[in-house]
Amino acid sequence: MEHKELEAMVENMTLREKVGQMMQLTGSFFSEDGVITGPMSEIKFEPEVLKNTASVLNIPGGTALKQFQEAYLKENPHGIPLVFMADVIHGYRTVFPIPLAQGCSFDPELVKKAAGIAAKESAAAGFHVTFSPMADLVRDPRWGRCMESTGEDVFLNGQMARACVEGYQGDSLKQEGTIGACLKHFAGYGAAEGGRDYNTVDMSELSLREQYLPAYREAVEAGTALVMTSFNTINGIPATANKWLMEDVLRKEWGFDGVLISDYGAVIELMKHGVAATKEEAGQLAMEAGLDLDMVSPVYGTTLEKLVKEGKVPEKWIDRAVLRILELKDKLGLFDNPLRFPELMEKEDEIQLCKEHREVAEKLAEESMVLLKNEGILPLDPKNMQKKTIALLGPYADSRELLSTWTLFGKEEDTVTLKEGMEAVTNASEQTEVRYLVEEGCHILDPEEELVGFHQQIVKNDWSETEIEAHLQNAVEYAAQADVVVLALGEHTQHSGESASRASLRLSKGQIRLFEEVSAVNPNVIVVLFSGRPLVFPEINVGAKAILQAWRPGTEGGNAAANLLFGNANPSGRLSMTFPKHEGQIPAHYNRLNTGRPALGRSDRFLSTYCDVGEFPEYPFGYGLSYTDFAYSPVKTDKKVYEIEEDIKVSVEVTNVGDRGGTEVVQCYVQDMVGTTARPVRELKGFQRVYLEPGEKKQVEFIIKEPQTRMITRTGEWKTEPGMFRIYVGKDSSAADNFEEVEKFSIK
Ligand code: BGC
Numbered sequence: 207m208e209h210k211e212l213e214a215m216v217e218n219m220t221l222r223e224k225v226g227q228m229m230q231l232t233g234s235f236f237s238e239d240g241v242i243t244g245p246m247s248e249i250k251f252e253p254e255v256l257k258n259t260a261s262v263l264n265i266p267g268g269t270a271l272k273q274f275q276e277a278y279l280k281e282n283p284h285g286i287p288l289v290f291m292a293d294v295i296h297g298y299r300t301v302f303p304i305p306l307a308q309g310c311s312f313d314p315e316l317v318k319k320a321a322g323i324a325a326k327e328s329a330a331a332g333f334h335v336t337f338s339p340m341a342d343l344v345r346d347p348r349w350g351r352c353m354e355s356t357g358e359d360v361f362l363n364g365q366m367a368r369a370c371v372e373g374y375q376g377d378s379l380k381q382e383g384t385i386g387a388c389l390k391h392f393a394g395y396g397a398a399e400g401g402r403d404y405n406t407v408d409m410s411e412l413s414l415r416e417q418y419l420p421a422y423r424e425a426v427e428a429g430t431a432l433v434m435t436s437f438n439t440i441n442g443i444p445a446t447a448n449k450w451l452m453e454d455v456l457r458k459e460w461g462f463d464g465v466l467i468s469d470y471g472a473v474i475e476l477m478k479h480g481v482a483a484t485k486e487e488a489g490q491l492a493m494e495a496g497l498d499l500d501m502v503s504p505v506y507g508t509t510l511e512k513l514v515k516e517g518k519v520p521e522k523w524i525d526r527a528v529l530r531i532l533e534l535k536d537k538l539g540l541f542d543n544p545l546r547f548p549e550l551m552e553k554e555d556e557i558q559l560c561k562e563h564r565e566v567a568e569k570l571a572e573e574s575m576v577l578l579k580n581e582g583i584l585p586l587d588p589k590n591m592q593k594k595t596i597a598l599l600g601p602y603a604d605s606r607e608l609l610s611t612w613t614l615f616g617k618e619e620d621t622v623t624l625k626e627g628m629e630a631v632t633n634a635s636e637q638t639e640v641r642y643l644v645e646e647g648c649h650i651l652d653p654e655e656e657l658v659g660f661h662q663q664i665v666k667n668d669w670s671e672t673e674i675e676a677h678l679q680n681a682v683e684y685a686a687q688a689d690v691v692v693l694a695l696g697e698h699t700q701h702s703g704e705s706a707s708r709a710s711l712r713l714s715k716g717q718i719r720l721f722e723e724v725s726a727v728n729p730n731v732i733v734v735l736f737s738g739r740p741l742v743f744p745e746i747n748v749g750a751k752a753i754l755q756a757w758r759p760g761t762e763g764g765n766a767a768a769n770l771l772f773g774n775a776n777p778s779g780r781l782s783m784t785f786p787k788h789e790g791q792i793p794a795h796y797n798r799l800n801t802g803r804p805a806l807g808r809s810d811r812f813l814s815t816y817c818d819v820g821e822f823p824e825y826p827f828g829y830g831l832s833y834t835d836f837a838y839s840p841v842k843t844d845k846k847v848y849e850i851e852e853d854i855k856v857s858v859e860v861t862n863v864g865d866r867g868g869t870e871v872v873q874c875y876v877q878d879m880v881g882t883t884a885r886p887v888r889e890l891k892g893f894q895r896v897y898l899e900p901g902e903k904k905q906v907e908f909i910i911k912e913p914q915t916r917m918i919t920r921t922g923e924w925k926t927e928p929g930m931f932r933i934y935v936g937k938d939s940s941a942a943d944n945f946e947e948v949e950k951f952s953i954k
Contacts, residue, residue, distance in 0.1 A: 207541050212532045215284060216525050219258070223283070225510045226258025227528045230291065230467065230501045233265035233274070249504040256507075257281045260499060260531050261289045264614060267331025268554060275332075275544050287544035289535055291388065293614055294336040295354060296320075298327035300563040300761055301609050301616035304702075304738060305340065305366070307574035307757035309356030309782030310830070312871045312893050314369035320570050321373025323563045326383035329547055330554040331615070334538050335386035337434060339370035341421040342391055344783060345793035348401030350706030353610060353738035353758065355396055357782030358795045358827055360417050361890045361914075364424035371428035379431065379537045382547050386538060389425040391436030391469055393451055394418050398438055401792065403705045407438045412883060412918045414440075417797075423460055431534055432465045435497065437472055444479045446472040447491035457496060465534050467499040468492065474503035485509050486518075493519045498527035559620055564762055571759040571766030577777035577831040578785075583732060583751040585773025585833055586690060588635040595641040597684040598625055599724060600717070601650035602694035602736045608763035610738060611660055611703030620761050624694050624734065627764030631772045643688060647681030647724070648674065648716035650698050655714065657700040665700050667716075674716070681720060686727040692771065693721060693750075694734045699758070702738025711742040711789055718745055725749050734767055740785040740825075747824060755779075773833060778869035778895065780830035780938065788819040796827040796939035797886040828873050828890070828938035834864025834900065841935045841946040850926050850952050854910040858935045858944075862898035869897045873941075874908040875934040881927055882920035888934055908935070915950065928952040 216224065235256065259278075265271060271290060278288050296302045302320045311317065321339075328336060341363055344352040356366035367389065376384040394414060398405035409418070426433070433456060436445040445451060446468050456462045473492045474485065482488035489509035492500065500506035513519040539546055550557070557563075577584070586596075598604070604625040606618040622630075625644055632640040649667040651657070653674075657665040669677070685691045695717045700706060712718075722745065725731050732752040735741065736759070746753060754777070756767050769775040786794040801814040815821040839859035848854055860872055874892035878885040892908035910933075915926040934945040 207536045212536060215532060216528050221511055221514060222252055222254045223258040224524050224528045225507060226255040227260045227531050228499055228506045229259050230261040230263055230499055231259050232502055233262055251507045261291055263291045267333060271332035279544060287540040289334045291335040292333045293612055294324050294328045295338050295612040297324050298615050299558040300567050301613050302567050302760045303571050303574040304353045304610050304758045305356050306353045306782060309362060309366055310576050310779040311570060311573035312780055313573055313895055314365045316570055317366055318369040318373035319566055321370045323566055325374045325385045327558050328385050329383050330550045330557045332551055333385060335388055336374060337388045337390060339367045339425060340390050341367040341425055342396035343418050344396040345795040346401035347711055347740040348707050349398055350403060350702045351704055353702045359890050360420050363421035367421050367425040368428040371425050371430045380539045382550055386431035388432035388434050389422060389430040390434035392422055392433050393436060393445060394440050395436035395438050402707050404437045407440045415918050426460050426462050432467055434467050434469055435472060437469050439479060444476055444481060447476050447481060447495050449495045452495045465498045465530050466496060468497055468501045470501050471503045473500045473505040486513060489513055490518050493523055498530050567760055568762035568765050571762050572769055572775045574757060574779050575770055576755040576779040576781055578753040578755050578825055580752045580831050583730060586771055588632055588638040588772050591638050591640050593639055594689040595687060597643045597688035597691045599645050599647045599681045599691060600694035601646050602696055603644050607699050608759050610758045611699060622762055622764035624764045624767055627768030631768045631774060643684035645681045645684050647677055647720040652714045652716050657698060659700050682723050682727055685724040688728060691724055691728050691731045693731055696736030713743055721746060740783050742789060776833045776868040780828050780871045781825055784823045784827050785825040787824045794823045797889050799884045800887055826938055826940045832868045834862055834866045834868040836870040837861045837863045838944050841933055841944055843946050843948050847949045847951060850950055851912045856908040856933050858906050859903055860896060860906055861903040862900055865900050867899045869895050871895055872906045873936060877932040879930040881917055883918060
């Protein structure tokens with residue numbers, strides 16, 4: 207549509223109708239014939255407002271959605287279609303691993319492919335926009351939503367956020383099978399104090415700009431259609447009313463001209479935050495911050511008209527917001543066809559969960575799982591397993607609960623369990639006949655624990671004392687008879703996700719007891735851990751022969767884990783988030799600043815550490831084992847002295863010195879040795895997945911471009927300062943012995 211036509215559409219609407227275009231509601235506000243129903247019907251939206259509602263979220267897709275659009279269009283006086291948005295966070299019907307796990311793949315190309323599949327399946331079901339990617343940097347595993355982030359590193363997060371936007375949106379939103387991306391949660395939501403969801407964020411502008419903002423910016427530069435505000439206050443001002451963040455940073459500095467939407471109910475929450483005394487004040491604050499779309503709150507729909515009439519909100523602000531929303535609808539092609547891709551929708555059944563999509567889900571799950579420990583027990587070579595017995599124990603042994611709280615459209619019944627995956631591998635090998643003894647051994651929750659699900663359902667352990675003992679004894683008997691134990695442990699699905707923060711990151715007491723009793727009768731215990739966050743498991747770190755971190759791996763989780771356990775695939779996942787030794791070490795992230803300690807000439811007790819657990823984590827960022835080994839040559843740079851704008855070319859030779867093919871994630875870190883502001887001990891600036899056959903070597907090159915050495919200076923500028931830099935290349939963020947010093951200098 208010509209831009210002039212969109213402008214004319216805005217002109218032809220009454221103020222009341224325009225207000226409607228600034229609201230997003232749940233389906234419960236409408237019935238098929240457009241009548242207000244549902245729990246929020248007490249909000250007295252005027253019919254003209256409701257009939258012009260811009261968008262509806264998270265309704266069922268397919269035929270129901272088609273009917274919804276048709277019914278709505280019969281009522282809408284201007285023929286402006288609804289835009290359907292939904293939380294498609296890690297896949298639609300084909301569910302990929304959670305984003306935190308996807309981060310561990312260090313494979314933005316594959317993440318982009320997965321996002322493309324999620325887009326195609328969503329578009330086939332009739333959705334137009336997904337509330338993803340989430341680029342919130344996370345350093346606190348107590349926060350349940352760290353599962354929705356790609357981790358603790360600013361560079362990795364940026365690459366992944368860009369990959370998702372490009373995957374969802376393709377080259378153009380008119381292209382069949384694309385959907386609009388909505389970057390969230392702007393900004394700093396991952397830094398909630400104490401890891402408690404929705405909590406206050408208080409941080410320096412330096413940290414915000416250096417660590418937290420760049421990944422969002424990458425997604426904006428990749429062209430995300432929408433941005434969502436976050437629930438938290440940031441330095442005293444809720445993000446949704448934060449004019450500096452939204453207008454100065456997002457719009458003016460970064461040039462974002464798409465739609466800015468609030469998070470669910472965040473506008474009315476301005477009253478709870480105590481920055482607005484009335485709904486009207488909340489509306490005015492959100493308008494002043496430039497918020498276009500109010501997600502499921504009564505504020506815009508019931509106050510904007512009044513605010514305009516009282517002269518508190520200029521009508522031209524309303525026009526600007528409505529125009530942006532109409533531009534979005536136009537970009538999506540909704541004015542050409544309110545269903546966008548009706549032919550694709552016809553083929554929905556063939557598209558959802560097709561073989562090709564499952565294959566990508568399996569590959570991404572394989573690349574996302576991280577081998578944390580291996581005392582030579584893995585892989586279990588199927589050829590050596592002839593007539594052997596595997597005790598497959600634990601609450602995740604044969605569980606389909608491998609999705610997450612953010613899989614609104616994925617189904618557990620489509621999910622492959624660990625047992626099914628393992629059986630599929632061993633059955634496929636003709637010479638191998640493996641006996642499986644399968645037993646949960648314990649309930650995933652301890653009896654005293656009670657969780658509340660998204661739909662207020664109570665989740666608890668309803669086993670009797672007798673059942674608890676019987677399951678445990680059975681597991682111990684199986685373990686005693688087996689050659690190997692595969693023990694599948696972890697968190698409950700409801701332990702992670704929104705509003706699922708935990709103070710303790712331990713496994714349940716029942717699971718630890720199961721591990722201990724099983725280990726007492728069989729020393730060959732391989733633990734497979736399913737969780738939405740880094741956990742703390744000292745007993746298992748010491749006692750298990752191997753540990754595979756499987757996260758919440760999605761539809762193909764069981765196949766992926768089985769491929770890794772039996773060596774059909776070689777682990778290549780590397781941690782996107784540090785695993786602390788103890789909750790008391792949190793925040794534990796690799797790119798910390800140095801302190802002044804040890805003080806010069808002293809190495810005594812006055813150190814920045816914990817006297818009980820030390821300061822080093824259990825497993826650092828970037829860490830992960832393989833079934834082969836890689837050797838690194840010393841790092842080389844093409845020069846020793848560079849001018850400020852010059853690229854730094856870094857190279858290293860990596861050799862597979864083991865006896866099987868494998869992929870190494872070669873990681874390049876930089877440390878700016880001296881700055882006008884203190885610099886992190888190292889920062890990831892590049893990574894590459896490199897596959898090598900046994901004995902094969904490869905020259906791996908990184909180019910560090912000038913903007914990557916920028917920092918916030920003492921005077922608040924964003925620039926590269928002259929000085930010495932150390933370049934590290936290695937296997938993980940703790941690889942300190944392989945580095946090169948170079949100098950960047952400025953002629954002036
Ligand atoms: C979450 C968002 C989500 C929105 C819509 C909110 O509670 O914070 O991440 O996109 O709901 O479901």
